[in-house]
Amino acid sequence: MPAASGDIQTVQTEELMQVSASTEASLLLTTVQALANWSRKHSMWPLPLGLSCCGIEFMATAASRYDMARFGMEVARFSPRQADLLLVAGTLTYKMASVMTRLYDQMAEPKWVVSMGACASSGGMYRSYPVVQGIDEFVPVDFYISGCPPRPDNVLNTLIKLQGKIDKERDYELRLDTPSAPEGQNVEEVAVLPGKRHGPPIALATDDERFVEQGPQKLIERGRKPEEGRA
Amino acid sequence: MSQGKRVTESCLVYTADAPEGVSEATQQALAPFDPEWSEHPVHGGYPGCRVHRSKWAEAMAALKEQAGFEMLVDHTATDYPDREPERFTVLGLVMNVDTQERVMMRTRVAEGDSVPTVSHIWKSADWSERETFDMFGIPFEGHPDLTRIYMPQDFDGWPLRRDFPMQGHNRFRD
Numbered sequence: 001m002p003a004a005s006g007d008i009q010t011v012q013t014e015e016l017m018q019v020s021a022s023t024e025a026s027l028l029l030t031t032v033q034a035l036a037n038w039s040r041k042h043s044m045w046p047l048p049l050g051l052s053c054c055g056i057e058f059m060a061t062a063a064s065r066y067d068m069a070r071f072g073m074e075v076a077r078f079s080p081r082q083a084d085l086l087l088v089a090g091t092l093t094y095k096m097a098s099v100m101t102r103l104y105d106q107m108a109e110p111k112w113v114v115s116m117g118a119c120a121s122s123g124g125m126y127r128s129y130p131v132v133q134g135i136d137e138f139v140p141v142d143f144y145i146s147g148c149p150p151r152p153d154n155v156l157n158t159l160i161k162l163q164g165k166i167d168k169e170r171d172y173e174l175r176l177d178t179p180s181a182p183e184g185q186n187v188e189e190v191a192v193l194p195g196k197r198h199g200p201p202i203a204l205a206t207d208d209e210r211f212v213e214q215g216p217q218k219l220i221e222r223g224r225k226p227e228e229g230r231a
Numbered sequence: 232m233s234q235g236k237r238v239t240e241s242c243l244v245y246t247a248d249a250p251e252g253v254s255e256a257t258q259q260a261l262a263p264f265d266p267e268w269s270e271h272p273v274h275g276g277y278p279g280c281r282v283h284r285s286k287w288a289e290a291m292a293a294l295k296e297q298a299g300f301e302m303l304v305d306h307t308a309t310d311y312p313d314r315e316p317e318r319f320t321v322l323g324l325v326m327n328v329d330t331q332e333r334v335m336m337r338t339r340v341a342e343g344d345s346v347p348t349v350s351h352i353w354k355s356a357d358w359s360e361r362e363t364f365d366m367f368g369i370p371f372e373g374h375p376d377l378t379r380i381y382m383p384q385d386f387d388g389w390p391l392r393r394d395f396p397m398q399g400h401n402r403f404r405d
């Protein structure tokens with residue numbers, strides 16, 4: 001049954017008004033987001049987790065010859081509370097992994113993770129019992145840097161790429177309702193999850209028992225068999 | 232899952248007489264403990280002496296107190312997985328700092344058996360024995376704090392045993 005013309009008129013006007021309101025809101029949001037992104041990417045303070053030889057290469061990147069300060073990253077913070085970027089440079093052992101996740105948990109959002117070198121990205125040449133085969137078993141990684149060790153210009157290149165990624169981020173959204181939580185989690189819990197922008201966290205736990213539970217599970221989720229090449 | 236040839240026995244030859252270079256004082260100090268002597272065939276460096284594991288601590292104490300071996304240079308173990316019945320050899324390299332004399336002390340131990348600790352004789356043996364325990368799972372009786380020293384406390388397995396997997400990690404195996 002065709003609707004009365006007056007009704008159509010009303011509906012259209014309401015729709016138009018909604019569209020225009022959300023457009024204004026998104027214009028504002030985009031502007032604020034762009035401003036936030038600009039300031040974030042030019043004040044990226046790394047927390048260098050120099051675990052072995054790659055740490056030396058990171059120092060070279062930070063020192064005067066390559067000079068990270070040119071891109072607004074000179075303030076290496078050794079307190080996770082003040083850092084934006086966790087830069088894992090070197091060989092991560094299972095014993096150290098709990099320290100790394102604790103540091104990651106303590107960093108304030110927004111935060112990024114760069115895995116520097118073959119060791120941090122995949123275990124590198126240490127395919128053995130104490131070494132974590134890639135820090136992504138425990139934390140979400142934004143960028144992996146290849147090399148053993150990566151050259152400082154490679155590190156710089158990655159950090160500039162990361163700035164580009166931050167520039168494209170659009171995580172601000174207009175929310176008039178309460179955010180919905182995935183089933184079985186309450187809202188507060190979702191809000192404090194580390195790496196929430198990247199899906200569920202890989203490991204929250206800072207004690208080894210949880211690693212034991214979550215490590216193989218993560219491998220399965222990524223389509224790798226737990227025993228694949230590992231036995 | 233060791234690879235290549237399995238070593239079932241060390242190549243040492245044990246005799247009742249001390250080899251050249253072992254001082255009188257050392258021989259006397261060790262005499263009550265039924266020592267079996269060996270010359271090291273590869274490096275030619277350190278004369279070896281094997282005692283029963285029940286006399287391990289006493290023999291080491293005698294070496295320090297009577298023969299002046301004041302320094303425990305090294306403490307570790309080796310694993311011969313097919314050797315019956317005592318699969319491990321625990322080693323302690325001791326040194327007399329004054330005369331530069333060294334003796335490689337050895338004792339054999341089966342899996343699950345313990346060795347008396349020497350950590351009350353040399354303080355440095357404390358961490359060394361923890362390391363040997365961590366890597367081989369050999370318990371040291373009387374040790375003040377026998378816990379893992381390198382690996383996480385909940386680690387499963389003894390990494391330096393020859394049947395430990397060459398690659399990968401126990402926690403990723405079913």
Ligand code: SF4
Nearest residue numbers: 053117118119148149
């Ligand atoms: S990737 Fe190479 S340089 Fe970097 S920590 Fe590993 S071994 Fe060292």
